[in-house]
Amino acid sequence: MKYISYLIFFAFIAALLFFLKNALEPKQEPVHITGSQMCNECHGLKNIGDQMTPWKNSKHSGAYTVLFSTKAIDFNKANGLASPDKEEKCLKCHTTEYRFKGTPKGEFFNITEGVGCEGCHGAGSEYSSAEIMKEESSFIRSGGVKGDEKTCLACHSTKGNKEKTLNYDACPFQLEDFDYKSAFEKIKHPLSIEFKK
Numbered sequence: 001m002k003y004i005s006y007l008i009f010f011a012f013i014a015a016l017l018f019f020l021k022n023a024l025e026p027k028q029e030p031v032h033i034t035g036s037q038m039c040n041e042c043h044g045l046k047n048i049g050d051q052m053t054p055w056k057n058s059k060h061s062g063a064y065t066v067l068f069s070t071k072a073i074d075f076n077k078a079n080g081l082a083s084p085d086k087e088e089k090c091l092k093c094h095t096t097e098y099r100f101k102g103t104p105k106g107e108f109f110n111i112t113e114g115v116g117c118e119g120c121h122g123a124g125s126e127y128s129s130a131e132i133m134k135e136e137s138s139f140i141r142s143g144g145v146k147g148d149e150k151t152c153l154a155c156h157s158t159k160g161n162k163e164k165t166l167n168y169d170a171c172p173f174q175l176e177d178f179d180y181k182s183a184f185e186k187i188k189h190p191l192s193i194e195f196k197k
Contacts, residue, residue: 033097033109034109054189071173099119
């Protein structure tokens with residue numbers, strides 16, 4: 001009987017320790033796409049350079065809505081593809097969501113943002129806090145991507161698709177050759193020096 005009491009006591013202690021460990025140990029949430037609306041909270045501020053305005057004025061922010069154009073719909077029909085807003089060949093470059101297919105989305109993410117901030121800078125849930133964003137090394141260590149030529153070439157082809165066909169992995173609507181340097185000049189959105197201090 002004495003041994004049974006010891007056994008029950010140790011079982012109780014083991015169960016208590018197991019529950020305490022699980023209750024006190026923080027759960028690791030998977031990295032997720034936060035959405036450009038979250039980025040706008042800080043990056044829409046003038047005192048740090050308003051990085052959102054160049055994005056809003058770019059074709060990136062309208063990349064999803066262009067999929068509903070008559071031109072896109074007619075092209076997909078003529079080539080036996082699904083509607084552009086359902087066709088993965090289109091969505092992989094016209095949305096952040098499909099660029100990171102399989103990555104969970106936060107409550108503020110909306111596919112209609114097109115190619116949002118995270119389309120070029122990586123899913124933001126780990127790096128989006130103001131404290132991390134103050135230092136580039138922290139940003140990168142936390143999964144942030146600076147965005148470079150390789151990032152752009154994931155969607156933009158160096159050779160334009162002058163034939164407007166699906167004969168290689170280039171958008172049939174990208175007629176001109178893609179030049180990274182001139183394209184970067186159009187989309188660049190540096191942080192102001194004030195913020196970096």
